[in-house]
Amino acid sequence: MIRAYHQPKRLDDALALLKQGALPVAGATGLYSTRKKIDAELCDITDLGLGKIEVTADAIHLGATVTLTQLIDADLPGEEGAFLKLVARHITARPMRNAITIGGNIAHAVFWADMPVALLALDASIEIARAGEAAVTVAIADALKGSAPWGNGALITKVVIPLKKGRRFGYERLSRTKNDYAYVTAAASMSVCDGKASDVRVVFGALQPRAFRATDIESDLEGKAISAESIAQAVQKAATDLPIAPNFRASVDYRRDVATALARRAIAQAAGQE
Amino acid sequence: MKFTTTINGLAREIDCDPGANLYDVLRALGLKGVKQGCDNEGTCGACTVLIDGVPTLACITPAPKVAGHEVTTIEALGTPDKPHLIQREFVDAGAIQCGFCSPGMILSTKALLDRTTSPSQAEIAEALSGNLCRCTGYVKIFDAVKNAAAAMRKEASDGK
Ligand SMILES: Cc1cc2nc3c(=O)[nH]c(=O)nc-3n(C[C@H](O)[C@H](O)[C@H](O)COP(=O)(O)OP(=O)(O)OC[C@H]3O[C@@H](n4cnc5c(N)ncnc54)[C@H](O)[C@@H]3O)c2cc1C
Numbered sequence: 001m002i003r004a005y006h007q008p009k010r011l012d013d014a015l016a017l018l019k020q021g022a023l024p025v026a027g028a029t030g031l032y033s034t035r036k037k038i039d040a041e042l043c044d045i046t047d048l049g050l051g052k053i054e055v056t057a058d059a060i061h062l063g064a065t066v067t068l069t070q071l072i073d074a075d076l077p078g079e080e081g082a083f084l085k086l087v088a089r090h091i092t093a094r095p096m097r098n099a100i101t102i103g104g105n106i107a108h109a110v111f112w113a114d115m116p117v118a119l120l121a122l123d124a125s126i127e128i129a130r131a132g133e134a135a136v137t138v139a140i141a142d143a144l145k146g147s148a149p150w151g152n153g154a155l156i157t158k159v160v161i162p163l164k165k166g167r168r169f170g171y172e173r174l175s176r177t178k179n180d181y182a183y184v185t186a187a188a189s190m191s192v193c194d195g196k197a198s199d200v201r202v203v204f205g206a207l208q209p210r211a212f213r214a215t216d217i218e219s220d221l222e223g224k225a226i227s228a229e230s231i232a233q234a235v236q237k238a239a240t241d242l243p244i245a246p247n248f249r250a251s252v253d254y255r256r257d258v259a260t261a262l263a264r265r266a267i268a269q270a271a272g273q274e
Numbered sequence: 275m276k277f278t279t280t281i282n283g284l285a286r287e288i289d290c291d292p293g294a295n296l297y298d299v300l301r302a303l304g305l306k307g308v309k310q311g312c313d314n315e316g317t318c319g320a321c322t323v324l325i326d327g328v329p330t331l332a333c334i335t336p337a338p339k340v341a342g343h344e345v346t347t348i349e350a351l352g353t354p355d356k357p358h359l360i361q362r363e364f365v366d367a368g369a370i371q372c373g374f375c376s377p378g379m380i381l382s383t384k385a386l387l388d389r390t391t392s393p394s395q396a397e398i399a400e401a402l403s404g405n406l407c408r409c410t411g412y413v414k415i416f417d418a419v420k421n422a423a424a425a426m427r428k429e430a431s432d433g434k
């Protein structure tokens with residue numbers, strides 16, 4: 001049972017409520033689809049002024065309650081901005097995107113979530129606040145490993161996406177219908193200079209409970225000449241060892257085949273080969 | 275809990291369970307044009323209403339979120355005798371069969387046409403992307419949206 005619904009206007013008031021055990025609610029799309037199972041007080045975080053997008057010379061700063069529609073409609077700089085918009089458009093449909101927040105998409109931590117995959121490819125970091133403590137910044141890669149730094153009174157307040165010249169991105173996703181959850185998601189990013197790849201990121205979503213970087217593939221491609229063959233080889237070498245958790249959606253073998261095909265395509269896009 | 279909101283132009287005092295969703299609150303007020311087509315999980319769009327003009331799924335919206343905001347349901351648009359222009363075009367185009375998706379479709383269309391009366395095919399698809407129809411096959415619905423847009427453009431130019 002939802003015992004109370006708080007709507008604070010100040011971050012400090014919200015953090016105090018979370019410390020007392022209230023659960024944050026942002027777009028509510030994740031929480032309310034299973035609302036009957038909740039037994040807590042809720043604290044709505046959408047009136048705290050965390051819905052702003054700020055662009056500086058070297059980063060895009062997204063408040064935690066920025067919605068996917070806000071991202072799609074915003075004027076965002078660089079390949080990073082274009083990539084964020086593209087990924088946001090992949091997630092469900094317009095009325096849902098009007099509600100889903102970037103913070104909620106990370107914190108909801110369902111295995112199919114798209115934004116964590118994108119944020120790993122972007123080298124993003126998240127800011128976490130807790131009552132009575134200074135805010136901390138955590139790399140998204142660390143935040144997605146082990147126990148989550150949000151929850152238990154901690155709130156994601158901001159997502160920071162660094163702008164790096166020359167980075168390009170690729171994103172591939174297989175789902176039954178366009179609006180459906182992904183069976184597999186693959187993202188990649190890199191800079192290519194004189195035909196050689198650097199800062200390679202290869203990310204998979206929907207294979208494990210949390211999105212993860214395929215560091216084997218990354219190090220295989222890092223610093224090397226990039227071609228369709230080198231991409232196919234690096235992906236193929238890692239294919240049999242890709243950790244894939246069984247789920248109700250499709251068999252592990254099928255998802256392995258899909259994952260390798262999508263990774264090849266995403267890496268080729270990031271390398272400018274497609 | 276208690277809060278005030280505006281529903282279809284009227285100020286309302288709502289007294290509901292803190293965990294109520296907007297869908298239950300609107301239905302309890304007799305606004306039966308708000309439909310439930312899925313398991314209240316955000317997949318069908320039959321419960322679409324406008325909050326401050328923005329299409330929103332009432333089933334996954336906490337009711338207290340509308341405190342101080344304006345909610346529009348299909349009941350605010352037209353009457354059987356005097357349908358809203360969009361409703362008329364939906365009827366004329368044959369875009370309504372069982373009618374279950376129609377309130378949501380029409381409200382999503384209204385939000386689109388309030389923004390632009392010259393929407394592209396892609397903009398119509400994006401605007402209606404959250405509304406499922408199990409009857410029409412969508413072609414007639416797209417026709418209705420385009421006809422409504424044209425009728426609005428004509429009204430605007432006639433009015434000049
Ligand atoms: C039918 C349907 C299909 C979907 N398909 C996809 C899809 O394909 N890809 C995809 O990526 N997403 C998809 N989603 C969205 C996803 O599953 C979640 O519903 C959404 O990301 C939650 O965001 P929200 O802002 O609504 O969060 P809420 O529902 O408000 O919150 C979700 C959880 O996150 C916590 N939380 C929220 N904000 C914060 C914060 N700032 N700090 C700490 N904790 C926080 C809440 O306490 C709660 O536990 C789909 C959702 C639905 C209903």
Ligand code: FES
Binds near residue numbers: 311314318321332
């Ligand atoms: S009832 Fe299906 S989306 Fe709300």
Ligand code: FES
Binds near residue numbers: 369409410
């Ligand atoms: S007319 Fe029947 S669902 Fe659309």
